[in-house]
Each structure stands twice: as structure tokens, then as C-alpha cells.
Amino acid sequence: MRILLVTGRLAYPVIKEVAGDKADVLMLDVGIAAFTTPKMLEKALADKKGYDLILVSGLVGSDFSGLEEKLGVKVRLGPRHAYDIPLALAMADRVEFSHKVPADLLLEKAKKESALKELEKMEGEASFSFMLKGVKIGGTSSMKVLAEVVEATRLSDIELIKKIESYGEADIIDLGIPLESSEDEVRRVVRVARSVTRKPVSVDTLIPEYIRAGIDEGASLVLNLNGTNMDEVGPLVAEKGVAAVIIPDGDSLGELLENVEKARSMGIKNIIGCPILQPVGYGFMDALERHREFRRRMPEVPMFFGAGNVTELMDADSIGINALLAGMAMELGASVLFTTEASHKTVNSVHELKAACMMMALAKQRKSSPKDLGLDLLVIKEKRARMDIVEPVGIVEARRRQLRLDPAGSFNIFVKDGKIYAKNGDVTVVGDDPAAIIDSLVDMGLVSTLEHAGYLGRELEKARLAIRFKRSYLQDDEF
Secondary structure, eight states: OOEEEEEOTTTHHHHHHHHTTSSEEEEOSSSSGGGOOHHHHHHHTTTOOOOSEEEEOTTOOSOOHHHHHHHTSEEEEOOSSGGGHHHHHHHTTTOOOOSSSOHHHHHHHHHHHHHHHHHHHHHHHOOOSEEETTEEESTTSOOEEEEEETTGGGSOHHHHHHHHHHTTTOSEEEEEOOTTOOHHHHHHHHHHHHHHOOSOEEEEOSOHHHHHHHHHTTOSEEEEESTTTHHHHHHHHHHHTOEEEEOOSSSOHHHHHHHHHHHHHTTOOSEEEOOOOOOTTTTHHHHHHHHHHHHHHOTTSOBEEOTHHHHTTSSSOHHHHHHHHHHHHHHHTOSEEEEEOOSGGGTTHHHHHHHHHHHHHHHHHHTSOSSSSSOOOOSSSOSSOOSOOOOOOSOOOOOOOOOOOOTTOOOEEEEETTEEEEEETTEEEEESOHHHHHHHHHHTTOOOOHHHHHHHHHHHHHHHHHHHTTOOOBTTOOO
């Protein structure tokens, strides 16, 4: 396939370099490629023939469908950035590029869809030790995310429902039961949980009465059984066919192995062994060794991996921590990964851990590192730096001056429930798009100076970023 890349004067050297011998490059008489028009391109192509595909910059806003029809050659949008050109060229014979969607976005979507289909096929063909309401556990199936609702019985029905709904990507919903709960409260939260989700529901407690109440109300899994409660509730767990996470009485591997064997002797068939993952600074490395040894000693038993024990007790952004923990869990052969969102710093951990589990499943299947998979957890940092930066001209050093108050008034800007609020006296404009909020304020005559509009733009954009990163925000906060 013969491909022609179209660009402007500024980006030409970079485009030429990344295209190599995979495509020809045409430089138009325009500084910035985004300003390319169909008429300009038609004139430049007068003496150029024999191409199967012409790619213009993905930043171009013009419609080239008319020119395509006239020339009898596909004229489509290429990538927005030079670093995506090699991938676009490599995929050109397999992907139908668009008149409206830049090639990099099209390829990103295609890679993600392909990855998700691959994961679905892998899971469909995977073996398993047992199933919880249609969810495969153990075997060659993917790692599952168990998300705990901390102190569930202290929440109202509405609060509990909202929390469960926020855990939409979890595979199992776990209800943490405080010591001072009651059997009726346990029954209530299990009943509410089962009414709003078809996913397996587990109860997380060592107290036999609460375990019984959870089983009576239809819990599919109980956390946790050990020597302190197994004699009392083990027979019921076995009778009802409920799955159980088995833990040691302390933290020794020997105790865990003994408790697993005891559970088996009681007739409990669906067992998940938990070697206990300690936080960093409290035996983390020893815990990892314990997990590895458990997998070696009992390869047929699904293993529980308490990732949330680490993320909650570390003052670092949870995204990378969850990705690395999922990689460790994959290499250790874990089946169920525990997490929670008990603090502001771990909000979104369920999504992060689920995405990480999917990445690790693909990496394992492809026998590769968890990169270039079609799925990623890059939120703040970028995979590659842009290469086509515009060269500066007529440089003037910026300087600040005193902000003058706008005669039309001032605003309080804050974030609440995923929305941006701009409050001026008795008027509050709300939305999630800073541009729409600014437009509304201008249309209402509430902004009358360029300085004020610029200031509001900065604050509203910081508020938007706060929402994206699941943070709180109040006007003039640093971000």
C-alpha cells in the first residue's frame, strides 16, 4: 500500500523522520498542518499520483470527503501527534481510517476493543475450581476483585446502595461487619446488597452469629474461617455449599494449611486460602514468601491476596501501587484480590485493581510485560512525549500584575458530587464543563473583564481536574 502523509512546514522534519521508508511525506505551503484545506491539498497533489491512502493531520477540521470522491483516493485523518504515525502506518492495511475521527483515537479504540474481546474469550475458555453465581474462581480463570464496603452495618440502606453502585467494576461485593453489629443488621445489609446487585455477596467477620445471619440471608461467600469459629459454623458452611476464605489463627503458613485441611474434613468444598498480606513495614516481604509457599504446597486451592491492606496503609497514589500488586498477585498465582476504598487517597481503587488484573491476564496470555496491551493505567504520565512541538517565535517573558475586581461581582468555585459550582450571590451555575460554565456566566452578564474571565478559567479548569482525579476542591486550592 502506498501512503502519503500530508503536513506543514513546522512539523515536516519530525514527520519525515518517523515515517522513514514506510510512507512519502508532502509538505504544504502552510506553517501548521492543522490549517490544511481541501483546496490547498488538491493543488499540491496535481503532479502526485499512484497513492492508495492520503493521511492529513488528525488536528485538521476540514471535510476531505468531497476531495476523496474527486480524486478517487482515500483522504482520511491521520494521527494528531507524530509519535502515533508508526502505529498508524503499521495498521493501515487492517483499519479503515475515518473522515472525522483522528487515526490515533480510532486505533486506541480498536486496540481496546480487541483486548476486551481477547479477555472475554480467555475467560470463557478458562478452567475453574468453583463458581460463585456465575463468577469463575481459581483454575486458569482471571483474577477477581473483591471490594469491601467497610463497616456496612453502620450505613443506611441508601448509603449502602450508593457504595455498592460505586463498586461497579468489582466481581464480588464484600460487606465488612463491625464487632458491635447485630444479627438483624447483618441480615439487613446482605438483603439490601442482594437486591441491588447480581454479583456474589460476602460477609466479612469472624463472629459465628454474624456468619450464620449472612448465610441465612443468602451470602455466597464468608470471610473468614479459622480455628476460632470453624467448629461452630463450619458444618453450616458445608451444608449450604457456601464458599469460605480460610485464614490462619495468627499469620503462620502452618496454621493456614491446618485450617484448610480441617475445612475440607468438615465437607467445605469451595475454599479460598488466605496467607494474609501484611502492609509494608509490617512483614510485607515475609507475607509474599508465605503466599508463594502456599501456592507451592496447595496448588489446587484458589488463593486470596489482600491488596487493600497495602494501599490503605501507604501515603502514595494508589494507581501504581495497585498495578504492581496485581502483577505480584499474578506471578504468585492468586485468584481473588481484596481491596476497599476506605479513605480518600484510595478512591477509585476498585477500578484501578480491576484494570490491573485485566492487564496482567493479557500479559500472562501473551507472555509479555504489561505494556502495549490496548489497556493501561496511565492517568497523569504519558506513554511517549510529543515530538511535533511548535517552535516559539517573538518570545516575551510573562509577568503577573495585580488582579482588579470585576464590577460585575466575584465567585466562589467548588466541587461537589462530581459537579463544578460557580456561586455569585444568589446565583449558582453548575456543570462539568468549564467552557460551558464560562459561556453561561458571560451570557448572564456576570463577567465583565478579561482578567476576571482568565482567572475564572484557571479556577474552573483546576476544579475539572479535581473531578477527574477524584479529589475535593475549593477555590484557590493548589493543584
